[in-house]
Amino acid sequence: MDAQLKRGVLDVCVLAAIKNEDSYGYKIIKDLSPIVELSESTLYTILKRLETAGMLVVRSTEFEGRLRKYYHITPRGMQRILDFKNEWKEIMDIYSFIGKED
Amino acid sequence: MDAQLKRGVLDVCVLAAIKNEDSYGYKIIKDLSPIVELSESTLYTILKRLETAGMLVVRSTEFEGRLRKYYHITPRGMQRILDFKNEWKEIMDIYSFIGKED
DNA sequence: ATTGATACCTCGGTTTACGATGTATAGCGT
DNA sequence: ACGCTATACATCGTAAACCGAGGTATCAAT
Numbered sequence: 001m002d003a004q005l006k007r008g009v010l011d012v013c014v015l016a017a018i019k020n021e022d023s024y025g026y027k028i029i030k031d032l033s034p035i036v037e038l039s040e041s042t043l044y045t046i047l048k049r050l051e052t053a054g055m056l057v058v059r060s061t062e063f064e065g066r067l068r069k070y071y072h073i074t075p076r077g078m079q080r081i082l083d084f085k086n087e088w089k090e091i092m093d094i095y096s097f098i099g100k101e102d
Numbered sequence: 103m104d105a106q107l108k109r110g111v112l113d114v115c116v117l118a119a120i121k122n123e124d125s126y127g128y129k130i131i132k133d134l135s136p137i138v139e140l141s142e143s144t145l146y147t148i149l150k151r152l153e154t155a156g157m158l159v160v161r162s163t164e165f166e167g168r169l170r171k172y173y174h175i176t177p178r179g180m181q182r183i184l185d186f187k188n189e190w191k192e193i194m195d196i197y198s199f200i201g202k203e204d
Numbered sequence: 205a206t207t208g209a210t211a212c213c214t215c216g217g218t219t220t221a222c223g224a225t226g227t228a229t230a231g232c233g234t
Numbered sequence: 235a236c237g238c239t240a241t242a243c244a245t246c247g248t249a250a251a252c253c254g255a256g257g258t259a260t261c262a263a264t
Contacts, residue, residue: 001192003221004250005110009196010221016200026242035199036192042221044244049220065229066242081200088197090103090138094111095190097137098118098183105252106220112252128211144252146213151251167260168211210260220250230241 012084015077022070114186117179124172
């Protein structure tokens with residue numbers, strides 16, 4: 001999928017990936033891979049960004065000798081998802097316009 | 103609408119705006135404004151980009167003393183629209199994923 | 205004469221996806 | 235013992251692209 005098209009949706013995808021159950025970086029990538037491909041460098045950048053924005057909180061744990069950071073969505077993060085859904089109507093209007101009069 | 107969300111769709115919007123009838127910069131902005139807001143600086147950047155990519159061709163004319171550059175879509179530009187429509191399924195999958203299990 | 209609409213364009217800032225690269229542990233096959 | 239793969243984190247530099255601010259110019263209306 002085109003990199004430009006991902007902008008604006010990747011953030012929300014990551015939030016959606018942790019919405020129902022806390023998750024960690026490596027697992028988020030695996031879970032999202034059937035839906036959207038994203039690299040590790042991109043994911044960790046997004047996670048840092050969302051944390052700074054207060055849309056998720058981090059809890060560092062140790063799992064089988066390896067560091068594992070669990071991410072938990074905040075109310076602000078949930079709101080971000082709702083905002084995106086409200087914006088979806090506009091996206092659909094754009095699609096209708098593009099497909100008009102073939 | 104969020105600037106990031108526009109990426110990847112604005113190009114196609116501009117192509118769609120000239121798809122059925124040749125148009126010029128100022129008019130394209132007016133025609134698109136109900137669908138997507140975009141600034142002049144953005145539009146002219148996009149037009150130059152699409153021209154370089156061979157997706158449209160330009161014809162300069164004079165209209166009531168003012169310069170007016172008409173843009174005409176090429177087969178490659180039409181193909182770009184088709185490609186976008188094929189990518190739409192992936193976008194819908196993303197939306198389904200985000201809305202899943204509320 | 206001044207304002208607003210029409211019509212074009214450029215520059216710099218900011219955001220963001222991604223490849224390349226680095227660190228470290230655990231487990232498996234040879 | 236050694237290498238490879240999977241797991242799991244992180245940083246850096248690059249390129250793409252939207253936009254505000256600013257610039258130029260014509261024409262109509264006040």
